[in-house]
Amino acid sequence: MSASVVADPPAPAGAPPPPEQEIRALGRSLDAAFPSAARRPVHAAERALAAPLSDRPELRAALFRLVDVAPACRTPTELGEHLDAFLAELPAHERAAGLALHLTGGRGGHALSGRAAAVAVARMARFFIAGEDPAAALPALARLWSGGVASSLDLLGEATVTAAEADRYAARCDDALVQLAQAVRAWPARPLLERDFAGRLPRANLSVKVTALTPLIREAAPEIGREDAARRLRPLLRRARELGAHLHVDMESIASRELIVGLVLGLLAEDEFRDGPDAGIVLQAYLTDSDELLREVLEWAARTERATPLTVRLVKGAYWDHELVEARQRGWTPPVHATKADTDRSFERLTRALLAARPAVRVAIASHNLRSIAHAIVCNRRSGRPDTDLELQVLRGLGDDLHHALAAHRLRVRSYCPVGDLVSGMAYLVRRLLENTANDSFLAARADGADLDRLLRAP
Amino acid sequence: MSFANEPLLELRRAWVRDGLEDALRALDAELPLHVPVLIDGATRDAPDLASTDPGAPERVVAAATRATPTEVDDAVRAASAAQAAWAARRAAARAAVLVRAAGLLRERRARLAALAVRECAKPWAEADADVCEAIDFLTYYAADAVRLERGEELVQLPGERNELRYRPRGVVAVVAPWNFPFAIALGMTAAALATGNAVVLKPAEQSPGCAFELVRALHEAGVPAGALALLPGEGDVGAALVAHAGVHVIAFTGSSAVGQQILRVAADVRPGQRHLKHVVAEMGGKNCVLVDADADLDDAVPAVAYSAFGFAGQKCSACSRVLVHEAIAAPFAERLRGLLDTLVVDQATRFGVDVPPLIERSAQERIADALAQAAAVGATVARGAAGPDEGWFAAPAIVTDVAADAPLLSTELFGPVVTVEPVPDLQAALARVEALPFGLTGGIFSRNPARVRELTWKLPVGNVYVNRHITGATVARQPFGGTRLSGGGPKAGGPGYLHHFVESVVVSENTTRHGLVV
Numbered sequence: 001m002s003a004s005v006v007a008d009p010p011a012p013a014g015a016p017p018p019p020e021q022e023i024r025a026l027g028r029s030l031d032a033a034f035p036s037a038a039r040r041p042v043h044a045a046e047r048a049l050a051a052p053l054s055d056r057p058e059l060r061a062a063l064f065r066l067v068d069v070a071p072a073c074r075t076p077t078e079l080g081e082h083l084d085a086f087l088a089e090l091p092a093h094e095r096a097a098g099l100a101l102h103l104t105g106g107r108g109g110h111a112l113s114g115r116a117a118a119v120a121v122a123r124m125a126r127f128f129i130a131g132e133d134p135a136a137a138l139p140a141l142a143r144l145w146s147g148g149v150a151s152s153l154d155l156l157g158e159a160t161v162t163a164a165e166a167d168r169y170a171a172r173c174d175d176a177l178v179q180l181a182q183a184v185r186a187w188p189a190r191p192l193l194e195r196d197f198a199g200r201l202p203r204a205n206l207s208v209k210v211t212a213l214t215p216l217i218r219e220a221a222p223e224i225g226r227e228d229a230a231r232r233l234r235p236l237l238r239r240a241r242e243l244g245a246h247l248h249v250d251m252e253s254i255a256s257r258e259l260i261v262g263l264v265l266g267l268l269a270e271d272e273f274r275d276g277p278d279a280g281i282v283l284q285a286y287l288t289d290s291d292e293l294l295r296e297v298l299e300w301a302a303r304t305e306r307a308t309p310l311t312v313r314l315v316k317g318a319y320w321d322h323e324l325v326e327a328r329q330r331g332w333t334p335p336v337h338a339t340k341a342d343t344d345r346s347f348e349r350l351t352r353a354l355l356a357a358r359p360a361v362r363v364a365i366a367s368h369n370l371r372s373i374a375h376a377i378v379c380n381r382r383s384g385r386p387d388t389d390l391e392l393q394v395l396r397g398l399g400d401d402l403h404h405a406l407a408a409h410r411l412r413v414r415s416y417c418p419v420g421d422l423v424s425g426m427a428y429l430v431r432r433l434l435e436n437t438a439n440d441s442f443l444a445a446r447a448d449g450a451d452l453d454r455l456l457r458a459p
Numbered sequence: 460m461s462f463a464n465e466p467l468l469e470l471r472r473a474w475v476r477d478g479l480e481d482a483l484r485a486l487d488a489e490l491p492l493h494v495p496v497l498i499d500g501a502t503r504d505a506p507d508l509a510s511t512d513p514g515a516p517e518r519v520v521a522a523a524t525r526a527t528p529t530e531v532d533d534a535v536r537a538a539s540a541a542q543a544a545w546a547a548r549r550a551a552a553r554a555a556v557l558v559r560a561a562g563l564l565r566e567r568r569a570r571l572a573a574l575a576v577r578e579c580a581k582p583w584a585e586a587d588a589d590v591c592e593a594i595d596f597l598t599y600y601a602a603d604a605v606r607l608e609r610g611e612e613l614v615q616l617p618g619e620r621n622e623l624r625y626r627p628r629g630v631v632a633v634v635a636p637w638n639f640p641f642a643i644a645l646g647m648t649a650a651a652l653a654t655g656n657a658v659v660l661k662p663a664e665q666s667p668g669c670a671f672e673l674v675r676a677l678h679e680a681g682v683p684a685g686a687l688a689l690l691p692g693e694g695d696v697g698a699a700l701v702a703h704a705g706v707h708v709i710a711f712t713g714s715s716a717v718g719q720q721i722l723r724v725a726a727d728v729r730p731g732q733r734h735l736k737h738v739v740a741e742m743g744g745k746n747c748v749l750v751d752a753d754a755d756l757d758d759a760v761p762a763v764a765y766s767a768f769g770f771a772g773q774k775c776s777a778c779s780r781v782l783v784h785e786a787i788a789a790p791f792a793e794r795l796r797g798l799l800d801t802l803v804v805d806q807a808t809r810f811g812v813d814v815p816p817l818i819e820r821s822a823q824e825r826i827a828d829a830l831a832q833a834a835a836v837g838a839t840v841a842r843g844a845a846g847p848d849e850g851w852f853a854a855p856a857i858v859t860d861v862a863a864d865a866p867l868l869s870t871e872l873f874g875p876v877v878t879v880e881p882v883p884d885l886q887a888a889l890a891r892v893e894a895l896p897f898g899l900t901g902g903i904f905s906r907n908p909a910r911v912r913e914l915t916w917k918l919p920v921g922n923v924y925v926n927r928h929i930t931g932a933t934v935a936r937q938p939f940g941g942t943r944l945s946g947g948g949p950k951a952g953g954p955g956y957l958h959h960f961v962e963s964v965v966v967s968e969n970t971t972r973h974g975l976v977v
Contacts, residue, residue: 065906068906069753069906069907072906078753082906084909085907085908085909085910086908088908088909158756158757161757161760161761161797161801162794162796162801163800163801165794215797215798215801216803218810218811220470220583220811221812224811254471255471258471330469331465331467332466332467332469427757
């Protein structure tokens with residue numbers, strides 16, 4: 001079977017690329033605003049992990065497997081046994097390094113080394129995860145707000161395989177919305193974060209995952225999961241509207257994309273949700289067909305009357321390995337760009353197209369790559385709009401230094417803050433660690449002392 | 460080795476799904492397909508055996524003609540007569556024919572998948588995978604036979620030349636099952652043809668339509684008329700074929716009982732028979748998945764469910780027992796139970812279906828009886844959705860509190876039923892697997908590499924899967940075959956399989972003359 005032979009319409013266009021020198025100048029200025037003395041955006045806690053690992057695959061694998069299994073171990077002894085087993089698999093030249101990861105007491109037997117490892121993993125988790133539950137995370141969100149940084153709360157959870165789990169996740173989301181809406185009333189005014197071209201920006205902002213809202217994800221039958229997820233998403237949209245909160249639907253692997261897009265655009269077009277809530281969707285630049293999805297979203301926005309425009313969060317995409325492995329195993333053309341440079345170029349092209357599509361959409365640029373960020377800001381400024389018409393997003397932990405720098409430039413920035421316990425947070429944590437120790441990560445490269453001008457070059 | 464599997468259809472793309480639905484509509488307009496007895500290019504089409512849609516038993520998919528005892532004899536004689544000429548072609552020439560057949564199947568993929576959906580109620584993804592695997596077998600064995608033709612290296616000393624060659628055994632009787640109506644039937648057939656044998660194929664009575672499509676493609680691709688015969692029919696046709704003195708190899712995939720019967724019959728030397736029959740038998744299993752205390756239930760629960768309930772459990776590799784560490788037995792059971800309620804039990808034609816109807820009424824009755832028996836002696840049976848009224852549906856089931864000596868724990872059910880047993884540790888789980896008569900597939904969920912390594916050596920099964928589902932073996936990646944009463948050990952789709960279709964001949968020539976090496 002072959003793909004449609006009908007030529008695709010042209011990709012949504014934006015303004016031409018802005019001058020390189022402007023992007024680099026802004027990039028350097030942002031870099032100079034990083035808070036740490038060395039202007040290295042990687043926190044010491046995980047620099048120790050990230051820096052030596054990118055070119056040491058066995059050690060990296062051992063560490064990830066340890067982090068992955070840690071919450072499933074009921075006793076320090078159990079974790080210590082795993083640690084031993086992972087170290088035993090290392091090639092001889094890495095064994096000493098493995099022991100030196102500060103994850104083990106070495107001589108104290110399984111219980112002691114296991115306890116040390118558990119402490120280390122919990123410390124790492126705290127770096128990326130804002131708290132065990134929304135209540136625990138609220139003080140951190142309030143501190144962010146006071147410091148000029150908005151937030152989006154994300155509830156981590158185990159995979160949803162049963163209806164009861166989907167119900168529990170929906171209930172947690174509902175509860176989080178209520179708690180958030182209550183808490184934000186006490187927050188001080190931050191005009192920079194509260195208004196853009198389309199009007200008021202909600203302080204309370206929750207990101208939700210559709211694969212957690214239904215156990216019925218069937219990639220060959222998106223309608224099955226869509227109907228089931230809609231039953232749980234609809235009450236959340238109502239709650240968000242009632243509370244004046246923003247609800248953002250995250251994107252995951254491509255297997256659920258058709259479902260998610262159909263679900264979100266379908267529900268938001270219903271009369272009931274014409275006047276709210278504020279809502280958003282995600283566009284993943286690493287997908288080779290992301291232009292098509294953008295066109296679909298823009299066509300939807302053009303024909304759908306809503307009180308506030310849909311927010312489109314542009315990300316690079318966090319499931320690259322997964323998409324590649326799956327495509328290789330099944331003999332498919334990978335749905336993702338082959339190289340990071342291709343993704344980065346796609347990201348800039350989509351940035352320009354999105355910015356040009358305003359006021360039909362709100363735009364949030366989510367990246368830790370200073371080049372990608374600077375490019376977006378310069379494009380926005382050259383379109384004649386104030387900085388507040390563009391939202392920048394970072395991840396808690398990894399993006400902490402970056403959000404300080406952006407806030408210092410009086411840019412509108414939002415930190416994506418996951419909450420959850422260690423067990424449910426593990427998949428997220430491992431993904432972040434993998435990302436951060438990848439060879440092509442901007443932050444890892446910067447931490448390794450890569451030349452800033454080189455990093456700011458056009459992809 | 461470098462071998463690329465046929466890519467699966469990307470069912471997550473709407474236009475791919477649309478193409479399949481078109482193919483199904485086109486196929487439906489053609490039904491019933493006529494499946495004749497086909498011997499040496501001659502057909503006899505006098506339908507007296509129907510295959511029906513398991514999801515709509517009124518619908519006849521194939522109107523087949525039962526082979527008679529005389530036709531069994533004719534087919535074997537014709538195959539014997541044609542075999543020498545087929546064998547005389549070089550392996551590369553035979554391989555070219557098989558690769559051409561693979562191309563024809565590739566062109567007809569959508570239609571073939573639709574046929575498996577109709578005739579065997581395989582859900583689309585499984586039906587497509589079946590066609591892909593059939594294509595893989597053709598190309599894999601074609602290439603492997605070319606390599607085999609080169610023979611093996613022997614020690615050479617001055618004054619002699621030693622050669623080990625392989626030659627075909629003769630006539631291969633292929634007795635195929637319905638659950639992989641393309642892949643398994645064609646896998647055995649392709650291995651035999653690639654190595655220069657002639658084949659008489661007796662497909663399952665439930666899937667003659669699929670078999671006929673394969674035979675047609677092979678003939679169109681250039682397999683000589685006499686070298687491949689098709690004998691539709693029931694067990695009596697297979698029995699007559701297996702007993703025939705002119706058959707050299709019996710390639711069988713099916714139940715343990717029939718496999719053992721074939722081995723007994725094959726041991727008899729008939730009047731006029733001047734060879735020993737070789738039997739390649741791939742039989743049932745009672746496959747266990749072991750779940751350790753450190754397993755990630757986010758992975759283990761869906762993988763177990765897919766292994767147990769996918770295609771309604773009608774795979775010899777399917778999981779039918781879970782042995783779960785008592786430390787996580789409660790959350791495992793709760794989540795698997797919850798997942799049971801989410802399973803989509805519906806017609807195979809529906810995209811996204813998890814549990815399609817069973818192949819036939821007797822299967823439905825067998826499952827119901829087994830569950831009733833288990834419940835009568837105190838087991839707890841949890842059932843998922845019952846599915847539509849029309850079709851041979853069986854609600855997927857999880858059975859717990861099963862007595863250690865209950866038949867449910869040791870006999871193969873071939874349906875959407877899984878038992879869950881807590882165990883104190885994986886050593887205890889291993890002991891339970893060792894006590895079983897079967898040894899086909901097994902699974903381990905553990906994140907401790909030391910434990911995984913130990914168990915992969917000790918589990919007495921042919922295919923061990925770690926931290927994944929235990930079905931879906933893929934040609935050249937997971938060569939497939941069991942141990943113990945599950946099979947004789949050959950690995951379909953792997954190195955060594957073709958050896959069962961050839962015999963080796965060693966030629967040792969004196970190269971000295973008058974004391975000189977010439």
